[in-house]
Amino acid sequence: MKAVRNWLHQPFFIRLLHWEYWSFNTVYGPILPIYLLIGARARSFFFFSAANPGIRNGGFLMESKKEIYDLMPACAYPQTAFFTAGSLPDQVIRSVREKGLTYPLIAKPDVGARGRGVRKIGNDAELSLYCRECPLDFLVQEFISHPLEAGIFYCRLPGEEKGRITGIVTKEFMTVTGDGQSTLRELVLREDRYILQLPDLEKLYGDRLNDILPAGGKKELVPFGNHARGSKFMDDSHLADDALLNVVDQLCQQIPGFRYGRLDIRFVSWELLKQGKQYSVIELNGSGSEPTHIYDPRHSIFFAWKEIIRHWWLLSRVARDEHRKGIPYLTVKEGLQLFRDDAAFNKKINTIRV
Known part of the structure; x- marks a missing residue:
């Protein structure tokens, strides 16, 4: 029975047994x-x-x-700065300061893809790194x-x-609660939903996944x-x-x-x-x-x-x-080009x- 439980906690079986993790084509294909x-x-x-x-x-x-934010009343969305791909980090940092934005901030591509490339930024060094790593136009906005x-x-x-x-x-x-003994990695492995995120968490946190969270302490991972x-x-x-x-x-x-x-x-x-x-x-x-x-x-x-x-x-x-x-409507040519x-x-x- 223990072996079966271990199998069920493998990413393949987690996805197989919970339709919410199925691929887009698997969910939408039948309809x-x-x-x-x-x-x-x-x-x-x-x-x-x-x-x-x-x-x-x-x-x-x-x-x-950015174009969507520009349609909205300014008071309805976070204060936001737009930057083109390849913007120099020093220029981005200077512009962010001139706009009165303070850390923490959120950086994300101007065109979205299910949360990919969205990152919480805590200081100049992290913002500079994001500028170098993002190959797309991007936004920097206040963290709400x-x-x-x-x-x-x-x-x-x-x-x-x-x-x-x-x-x-x-x-x-995505939040874990410490027990004073387990590492962040061990806490993540206790929740099927979080197990699927482990590869991304390893890229994001690195060795910090070996940190031990105090008993009762909460850590918001994303x-x-x-x-x-x-x-x-x-x-x-x-x-x-x-x-x-x-x-x-x-x-x-x-x-x-x-x-x-x-x-x-x-x-x-x-x-x-x-x-x-x-x-x-x-x-x-x-x-x-x-x-x-x-x-x-x-x-x-x-x-x-x-x-x-x-x-x-x-x-x-x-x-x-x-x-x-x-x-x-988009023409067939325009629609196919969009995809x-x-x-x-x-x-x-x-x-x-x-």
């Missing part, structure tokens, strides 16, 4: 025919590009985070220390003056809520109410050309968020957004398929409405140390 039917109804398989006219490609792939993070999915359908919340995911960050970086996602869609919708809708109505997507928000408490206080939108994602509440471990793959299809249908309704107003650009981009971003 691709439904997407094709929805695309046929829209008369374009690239209908997603029209859903958010204010965002490049509708926010499906290769959209710029609010304790809670949620992804709130929003869409505004044709004929609706007010949008709707279609899902809420809350995020439990300071942001990304499923691909070890966070646990929980479906809290039941928290959607009129107060929350009023806050989210009021913000989204101020973002030109945004009707469908997910807002990833850091905040102090649900009570204050529902009053529109003490929150910051870490990222706004467009038509390529997943309804990430599906990744709650309590949900089956069948629930996930149902929610993905439901959101594809909502996306198509928004996109077709915008298309009727004159917003073009080629994304493939090339992923090769680059995968060269960045986590």
Whole structure:
């Protein structure tokens, strides 16, 4: 029995027995025919590009985070500085200081890829290293220390003056608690979710994984809520109410050309968020957004398929409405080029140390 338990804690079996870790093609492949039917109804398989006219490609792939932030009220997102690939470290450090940004900071590529390349920066040396290692345009922004993070999915359908919340995911960050005897590595190996992150943690922490955490001491290993970086996602869609919708809708109505997507928000408490206080939108994602509440471990793959299809249908309704107003879909040539650009981009971003 012990041998069986050991096998089940190997990365291969962890992934096999928990659908939330399956590959994109494995999850989406079985329902691709439904997407094709929805695309046929829209008369374009690239209908997603029209859903958010204010965002490049509708926010499906290769959209710029900086361009999205520029659409939002400045008070709604972290103070942010943009830098082109190859920017000299001394110039970046000087510019960050001139903007009044202080450590800790968050550095991340301007085009995102499921948390890849996002790093918490604690000093000039770490920022200088990031500048040298990142081969892409990137952002440096203030670190929002609010304790809670949620992804709130929003869409505004044709004929609706007010949008709707279609899902809420809350995020439990990758954190270990010490016992005064075990190393960080040993604590990580006790949690299946964290075992899968060990290769990246080894790159990030190196020999510090041999440190012993005091009894009761907590260590947040990854300071942001990304499923691909070890966070646990929980479906809290039941928290959607009129107060929350009023806050989210009021913000989204101020973002030109945004009707469908997910807002990833850091905040102090649900009570204050529902009053529109003490929150910051870490990222706004467009038509390529997943309804990430599906990744709650309590949900089956069948629930996930149902929610993905439901959101594809909502996306198509928004996109077709915008298309009727004159917003073009990507042509086949443009759509295929978009996927080629994304493939090339992923090769680059995968060269960045986590």
